[in-house]
Amino acid sequence: MITVNQTEIPEDKILAEMQYHPADSRREAMFSAAEALIIGELFRQRAKSLGIPVSDDTVESSDEDFIEALIEQEVAIPEATDQDCRQYYEANPSKFETSPLLELKHILLTVPKEDDAGRAEAKVRADALLDILKGGADFSKLARRESNCPSKETGGSLGQISKGQTVAEFERQVFAAEPGLMPRPVESRYGFHLVFIERKIPGRSLPYEEVSGQIADYLNDKVRRKAIAQYIQVLISEAEIEGYDFQVDGSPLMQ
Template sequence: MIQVNNTSISEAAIMAEMQYHPSNNKRSAMLKAAESLIIGELLRQRAKALGLSVKSEANHASDDNFLDALIQTEVAIPQASSQECEQYYALNPQRFASSPLLEVSHILLGAAPDDDIARVEAKALAEQLITQLQQGALLSELARQYSACPSKETGGSLGQISRGQTVPEFERQIFSAAEGLLVQPVESRYGYHIVYIARKVAGKQLPFSVVQQKIADYLNEKVRRKAVAQYIHRLIVDAQIDGYDFNLSDSPLMQ
């Protein structure tokens, strides 16, 4: 049992809360659940002290209807200035560009993620086919013969693709590559890919006026999260909590 300023949080409540905190092991889930209930109780107690309307029972955080009012009353959250937005834009130009376009052909040598033998064989075959391509073989012919992708019917052509159209692990490698045949197979959840980039069209920088509100929203939310975390930390420090030690927690609030 945990005591939060003389209010009890039972083991049963912690067990019920665990469903909202999936983790690699039961202990970690229990700690996260206990922490969530403690923080919820501290916020509930503070809201009551300020005369805000609070449900009497300790519900999961998603049921609490007082938190926004409490934060608005207690936490000063500055808004990002135009100058701060411009500075963020200047320091992060890659975030504010349209996606590059790639004209890509590939050969997929399929292998399930959990089939180690098949993946070793697929990689070895991919390396052999890359050597053949370097020696003059045609990708379209090899694609029709070996590829497990429907694109083999069009000689392995995927047409033009932009970011977000393929799986992340494939995308990371091809969008950072230069035009031409990639000399190493590209691994993905589907197996190994032999990739040829026929053309690469760089993305265009978006003007500040187009992304200013997006930047402001991002910076404001970032500041809000930090301010709320500091506020919760202050409530924890000022509280009498028995049965749980936040100093042993790996919560971001305690870092």
């Protein structure tokens, strides 16, 4: 049985709360649910002590109408200044660039990811086709004959792509490559790709004025989460909690 300052949190409440805390195991889900209910009860008790209206339905973590009022009254949350935003912008230039664009074509040899033998055979075939291409064969003609992708109808052309439009393992390799025939087959969850990059258009830096609001929102949210986590830690340290070993530093709620 868990009690928070002599207020009991029934086991059936924890079991009901678990549906909102998916985890790798039932044990982890139960711990997360218990922590959420404990913190909810601490919020409720503190709000009541300050005269903030709170529902009489105890330890219902979904009832959060009073929490914003409590945080506004109890937690000092500074807002990011223009200087803070500019410093973040200057320290993270790569985060404020448009995606580069690639114009490319490919030949895809499809094989299921779990088919190890098929993968080995497809790799041998991909290497052989790559040697043919290195010898001067026409990429588009070979794509029409060998590719398993619908793009074979247009000579393997995928047109113009930006980051986020293809699977990560394919994207990571092609965007790091230079124009021309890639020297090795690219493996993805779909199989093996022979890739010819026709054109690479670099991304452009976004001006500070265009992203300052986005940066301020990010920094403010980060500071807010940290301040609330520290406030929760104070509430826990001052409370009498029985039936649960509250490891604040290891809690996912503290991240």
